[in-house]
Amino acid sequence: MTLLQVEQLSKSFGGVQAVQGVSLALQAGEMLALIGPNGAGKSTTFNMVGGQLVPDRGRVLLRGQDIAGLAPRAIWRRGVGRTFQIAQTFASFSVVENVQLALLSHDRHTFRWWPRAAAHRRGDALALLEQVGMVAQADRPCSELAYGDVKRVELALALAHDPQLLLMDEPTAGMAPGERVALMQLTRDLARARQMGVLFTEHSMEVVFGLADRVAVLVRGQLLAEGTPQAIRDDARVQQAYLGTGLVLEAQQ
Known part of the structure; x- marks a missing residue:
């Protein structure tokens, strides 16, 4: 069975049709990049899948x-x-404590987390950090x-919920070129190993054309x-839709 099936999604804001009849499919273990010029409807589509928009x-x-x-929380609970x-972590907490808090939330202990976080599933938290290459920095403050x-810690936080589907909104924004590729190569490896589908929006065409399994292009919704x-x-x-944006040139370098 297909992991994610988007069928004829549409969304208007006032008289503006932001998304018009978009359909997509994503299989387990697959990376699907959602790209398009500014104003193409990428964020609107992405946020309808994630529950931020109806x-x-x-x-x-x-x-x-x-x-x-x-x-969104109900969708999160479904995997x-x-x-x-912009990566979101508790900056004053250690790396491993951040992951332990995510595991507490997954285990539905969110109302009792403060006194329990440091003791909760530390071994599992360290195992997740090992997967994203951050276990050596487990006890450093974020x-x-x-x-x-x-960004790697944020990926571990997302994995703490053991998702079937991972949504990544501009995951490499603000990163150096080498870091971008390394992060998304890691994500692809984890997607294959976990049979987790990944839907992501991205401006780096090096990442899109180098690491996505499939690419979906939106233009004018x-x-x-x-x-x-x-x-x-x-x-x-x-090529015509992106004429003058640099997409085709960068993709061929």
Whole structure:
């Protein structure tokens, strides 16, 4: 069964149709990049999948169950994780404590977390940090980390919920080019190992064309093209839509 099936999603704001009849599909273990020029409807589509926006029409099926219109927390409880454009951690807490707090939330102990965090599933938290290459810095405060390392910690926080689907909103924003590729290569490896689907928006075409399994292109709220990175790179309609933006040139370097 398809992990994520988006069917004819539409959303208007006043008289502006931000998204018009967008349909997408994502398989377990697959990385799907959602790209488009500014104002194309990427964020609106992304936020309808994650529950931040309620669609006017259409369905969002997670393993066959419609989650469209549910609150973000209800969607999270159904196995949908998320990272954000600006990484969000508790800066004064240690790296491992941040992951322990995420595990407390997953285990539904959020109202008793303060006295229990330091003791809660430390071994599991360290194992997650091992997966993202951060176990050596487990006891450092997050405030002392380089930004690229904070993004790795944020990924561990998302994985603490053991998601079926991971939504990543501009995951490499603010990162150096080498860090971008390393983070998303790690994400792809984890997606394969966990059979976790990843839907992400991204401006770095090096990341999109180098690491996504498939790419979906939105223009003026509609799905213009969807396919493998090579097929999208060679698509004349995509080249025309991005004319002057640098997408095609960067993709071919």
